[in-house]
Amino acid sequence: MSERIVWRRAMNERIVLRLARPYLRRLIGAGLLAAATEFAGLALMATATWLLMTAAGQPPLDRLTVAIVAVRALAVSRGVLRYTERLAGHDAVLRLITDVRARVFATLATRRGDPPRSGDALSRLVSDVDAVQDLLLRVLVPAAAAGLVSVLAVGLTALVSLPAALALAVGLLVAAVALPALATALTRRAGAEVAPLRGALATDAVDLTHGAADLAAFGATSDALAAAGRRARRLARLERRLAALGFAVDAAGVLVAGLTAGAVVYVALGADVDGVLVGVLAVGTLAAVEIALALVGAARQWTGLRSGLARVAHLLAPGDASSETPRDSVSAPAVAPAPSVRFEAVTVRYRVGAAAALDGVDLELPPGRRVAVVGPSGAGKSTLAAVLTGAVSPTAGRVTLNGRDVSAYPSQELPYLVGGLLAEAYVFHATVRDNMLLGSPNADEDALLTAATAAGLADWVRAQPDGWDTVVGEEGGQLSGGQRQRLALARALLAAPGVLVLDEPTEGLDPTAADQVLASALAATVGHSVLLITHRLSGLAELDEIVVLDAGRVVQRGRHAALVATPGWYREQWVLQQAAEHGYLALSG
Numbered sequence: 001m002s003e004r005i006v007w008r009r010a011m012n013e014r015i016v017l018r019l020a021r022p023y024l025r026r027l028i029g030a031g032l033l034a035a036a037t038e039f040a041g042l043a044l045m046a047t048a049t050w051l052l053m054t055a056a057g058q059p060p061l062d063r064l065t066v067a068i069v070a071v072r073a074l075a076v077s078r079g080v081l082r083y084t085e086r087l088a089g090h091d092a093v094l095r096l097i098t099d100v101r102a103r104v105f106a107t108l109a110t111r112r113g114d115p116p117r118s119g120d121a122l123s124r125l126v127s128d129v130d131a132v133q134d135l136l137l138r139v140l141v142p143a144a145a146a147g148l149v150s151v152l153a154v155g156l157t158a159l160v161s162l163p164a165a166l167a168l169a170v171g172l173l174v175a176a177v178a179l180p181a182l183a184t185a186l187t188r189r190a191g192a193e194v195a196p197l198r199g200a201l202a203t204d205a206v207d208l209t210h211g212a213a214d215l216a217a218f219g220a221t222s223d224a225l226a227a228a229g230r231r232a233r234r235l236a237r238l239e240r241r242l243a244a245l246g247f248a249v250d251a252a253g254v255l256v257a258g259l260t261a262g263a264v265v266y267v268a269l270g271a272d273v274d275g276v277l278v279g280v281l282a283v284g285t286l287a288a289v290e291i292a293l294a295l296v297g298a299a300r301q302w303t304g305l306r307s308g309l310a311r312v313a314h315l316l317a318p319g320d321a322s323s324e325t326p327r328d329s330v331s332a333p334a335v336a337p338a339p340s341v342r343f344e345a346v347t348v349r350y351r352v353g354a355a356a357a358l359d360g361v362d363l364e365l366p367p368g369r370r371v372a373v374v375g376p377s378g379a380g381k382s383t384l385a386a387v388l389t390g391a392v393s394p395t396a397g398r399v400t401l402n403g404r405d406v407s408a409y410p411s412q413e414l415p416y417l418v419g420g421l422l423a424e425a426y427v428f429h430a431t432v433r434d435n436m437l438l439g440s441p442n443a444d445e446d447a448l449l450t451a452a453t454a455a456g457l458a459d460w461v462r463a464q465p466d467g468w469d470t471v472v473g474e475e476g477g478q479l480s481g482g483q484r485q486r487l488a489l490a491r492a493l494l495a496a497p498g499v500l501v502l503d504e505p506t507e508g509l510d511p512t513a514a515d516q517v518l519a520s521a522l523a524a525t526v527g528h529s530v531l532l533i534t535h536r537l538s539g540l541a542e543l544d545e546i547v548v549l550d551a552g553r554v555v556q557r558g559r560h561a562a563l564v565a566t567p568g569w570y571r572e573q574w575v576l577q578q579a580a581e582h583g584y585l586a587l588s589g
């Protein structure tokens with residue numbers, strides 16, 4: 001098992017690095033330049049030490065001339081080398097990154113079956129692809145340079161004293177192998193958790209903003225916010241822990257440098273090495289260990305980059321396991337008994353001086369009553385629902401639940417009393433199950449099936465290979481408009497708040513499907529309080545009352561049978577719709 005994980009990790013790097021092949025020569029060049037830069041630094045320290053210590057003995061100036069020129073040359077060349085190394089490295093890596101980003105973008109754009117969320121996709125395009133850049137510039141190039149310079153330093157020390165070279169080699173091994181391994185082991189788990197958590201937080205931001213209305217409608221806002229808050233706090237904790245471990249490892253690095261220099265000096269003195277050379281060895285050791293310690297930083301970087309690299313590799317070589325973070329579960333709502341609803345002369349004006357969207361509307365909805373609100377476009381139907389759910393406050397008049405003003409209810413309590421399918425319901429990029437459970441997280445399979453059947457979604461779910469676990473795509477993009485609507489209706493039926501508001505539940509369905517879905521949804525809500533908003537007039541015969549709105553006013557009200565027998569908007573529309581739909585049926589049959 002662990003072997004498999006290690007193999008897969010190595011595979012991730014290999015998949016990403018395979019893309020670097022066209023730029024290999026430039027990258028090797030950058031690595032050599034980096035090594036030359038570090039070596040120039042090391043040589044500068046050693047030469048300057050030799051110069052200072054020798055000059056203290058006041059030798060003839062010509063003995064120092066070469067060293068003086070060397071110090072100047074090394075100081076200048078170090079800067080020049082660093083500059084060219086950066087230029088070569090960034091040139092190669094930026095070319096590579098352009099390729100990787102284009103490939104990731106193309107994969108994200110064309111991929112089917114496991115569509116990413118836009119927040120997550122953004123994070124992949126930005127931070128995960130940056131991980132490829134960091135792997136090369138901050139891990140591989142400095143690591144190669146540090147390795148090369150360490151070997152050179154040991155080799156040159158061996159020319160002075162073999163035992164001192166051995167002491168340096170041990171110190172360099174600790175600094176370049178043991179400490180990086182320790183740093184990786186300590187930070188691996190936390191580091192691996194950080195990138196998926198960042199992805200999950202980006203997704204939270206998209207869902208919390210785009211899905212805000214639906215989260216509020218199902219009373220899931222505070223749970224969703226709490227879940228996002230938990231993730232944010234966990235991320236902050238992990239990052240603090242990583243920072244603390246980083247400081248501890250850095251401190252250990254300083255200790256290793258000091259101890260190694262001490263050991264080299266001790267061994268060199270024991271081997272009767274010349275005093276000036278001992279000084280050179282001491283300073284050279286400090287510089288060499290510091291260069292080797294760059295590997296600790298590289299290893300730490302690598303740990304942090306791994307999950308990003310894995311996600312890029314996963315995208316570029318599909319068919320591997322996904323690393324999505326599961327959504328936290330939310331607590332169950334208490335199913336509220338239906339309240340008694342009363343609209344008293346409710347007037348809504350969206351702007352001062354604008355025509356009233358609702359104009360003195362009275363409506364009673366005692367527990368168990370089912371009322372339809374119909375009327376031409378712009379008549380105020382959705383406004384009526386919005387006033388009932390507390391989304392819009394009346395300009396005049398009031399809406400009460402059990403005698404208490406809607407605005408007096410806490411926002412956490414209201415969704416269990418009134419809610420349901422609001423206009424333009426948001427479908428989350430999650431499974432069918434998760435979408436349905438939004439308003440009733442603890443519902444069991446039977447309840448899911450009942451609600452899905454009533455909404456006419458069950459057959460489709462059964463036909464999916466993943467059933468309830470089918471991912472519906474961002475904003476339900478993998479569903480047809482009708483399936484999206486059925487899913488939103490099933491969610492509302494499952495949530496079953498005290499008063500179920502259904503705003504155009506059959507929008508986007510053809511007339512036959514619309515009739516079937518409305519009939520089964522109404523059959524599932526017998527005994528519940530329902531406020532149905534619809535522009536279709538068929539299937540309303542069994543409702544207790546139909547309210548006809550026009551320009552914000554109630555122009556007709558009564559049961560279907562009475563309304564079709566009375567001249568007015570309802571009868572005219574009924575006749576028109578029947579004629580149109582029979583024509584449609586005749587054509588489609």
Ligand SMILES: Nc1ncnc2c1ncn2[C@@H]1O[C@H](COP(=O)(O)OP(=O)(O)OP(=O)(O)O)[C@@H](O)[C@H]1O
Pocket residue numbers: 350351356357375376377378379380381382383384535
């Ligand atoms: N948020 C808003 N800001 C300003 N005016 C609004 C807003 N929402 C609705 N209105 C206006 O209020 C009136 C009633 O709109 P409402 O959406 O309630 O009608 P509706 O009967 O649901 O229409 P439709 O059947 O087309 O959905 C319309 O004139 C509309 O332009």
